[in-house]
Amino acid sequence: MNHFHFCRQKLCLFFFVLVLSIGCGVKAPPIVPHSAVARPIKDLEIFSRGGTIVLQWSIPKKDSDGKKLINLAGFHIWRRFIPTEKKGCPTCKPDFELLKELEHEVPLGGESEEKMVYWDNQVEKEGDYSYYISSYTTRWIESTGSNVVDLSWSPPLPPPVSVNVTPSDRVVDLNWELPSSLAGEKSFGGINIYRRSADEDYDVIPLNSSPILQNHFQDISVTNGEKYFYVTRSLKTIGGSTLEGKDSVEVSTIPEDLTPPATPLATMAFQSAEGIVVIWEPNIDPDLEGYYVYRRGENEAQSIRISPLIKQETMYLDKTFTPGLTYYYSVTAIDRSPHHNESDFSQELKVAAKKP
Structure with missing residues (x-):
């Protein structure tokens, strides 16, 4: 055998064994990077709204390390239901089950809202409903559960009928009637009212601060x-819970300022060298736009407007009179509303025009 060839084989074998010895060394366990999880939700609230159950909670902003939470992906809503017939059974309490996986999306270029609201539209049977919320990140790491909230639910009462609205200046009056089925109903707890604008949804908080027991609201x-x-929605008070029924028929209206300003007080009218001067006291209406001056002849029944809109002054000079005739002057006030409401005519002031 060629000596060079034999040495080359031994050298190759040496490196081969060396590689194997390095590759077969004892490996350390893999290092798993730390992944922070969202802080648990602590302010979960439960309401009865619109004939079902509503949950509300604050969106977590910090992770378990106290840093800003940047990878929140969504929430898991867990529910437990105990039918009325099994409330007294200590061994019949089931486990919580996943009710809903709710994704959380942050608007482009902006912060997310502060609160999350979830309407549980799968509430049908009478009994006790319990809930808690957990959040999860984009890496599917789940937080610990929130506080648990409970509500005893039963079929709600029917809504009010014949709901009417009457608009006026910055005020809307609502009136309604209760359905005949609520006559003598001991569980009736009043009425809640909800309002929205054209581009909004109804809030979970009613417009009224406490249940309304009358049939009207302003x-x-x-x-x-x-x-x-x-x-409007009826309230049912039973077993320590207040349950809200479904919506009445929706009504809408537009409040408008239809109230005119106060009638001006015209104080003086006389003829000067420049013309006939009409003077009045200034109005104190907060939405005052200005005044108009009117005039009629002695034998005329209808007064005619003779001035443009007078915004600042409380005096007007009439140069269009005819000497030898008698005139009656009056003043009105105008407001800034879209309707430009005009007051009644002031008392008339008489002037017998003479040649200058």
Whole structure:
């Protein structure tokens, strides 16, 4: 055998064994990178709204390390139901089951909203409903559960009927009737009212601060010229729970300023070298736009407007009179509403025109 060839074989074998010895060394366990999870939700709330159950909670902003949470992907909603007939059975309490996987999306270029709201539209049977929420990240790491909330649910009461709205200046009056089936109903707990604008949904919080026991309500937090929609819902108080029924027929209206300013107080009219001067006291109406001056002849029944809109002054000079005739002057006030409501005529002031 060639000596060089034999040495080359031994050298190759040496490197081969060396590689094997390095490759077969003892390996350390893989290092798993730490993945923070969202802090648990602690303010889960439960309501009865619109004939079903509504949950509301704050969106977690921090992770378990106290840093800003940047990879929140969604929420898991867990529910447990105990039928009424099994409430007294200590061994009949089932486990919580996953009700809904709710994705969370942050709007492009902006922060997400502060609260999440979920309507459980799978509430049908009478009994006790319990819920808790957990969140998960984009890496499917789930947080611990939130606080548990409970509600005893039973079929709600029917909504009010014949709901009517009457608009006025920055006010909407609502009136309704209760269905005959609620006559003598001991569980009836009043009415809740909800309002929305044209581009909004109804909030989970009613417009009224406490249940309404009358059949009317006045909404004084409206803006003239904006369209509003309303629904009413009946409340049922039973077993320590307040249950809200379904919507009444929706009604809508637009409040408008239809109230004219106060009638001006015309104080003086006389003829000067420049013409006939009409003077009045300034109005104090907050939405005052200005004034108009009117005039009629002695034998005329209808007064005619003779001035443009007078915005600042409380005096007007009439140069269009005819000497030798008698005139009667009056003043009206105009507001800034879209309707430009005009007041009644002031008392008339008489002037017998003479040649200058």
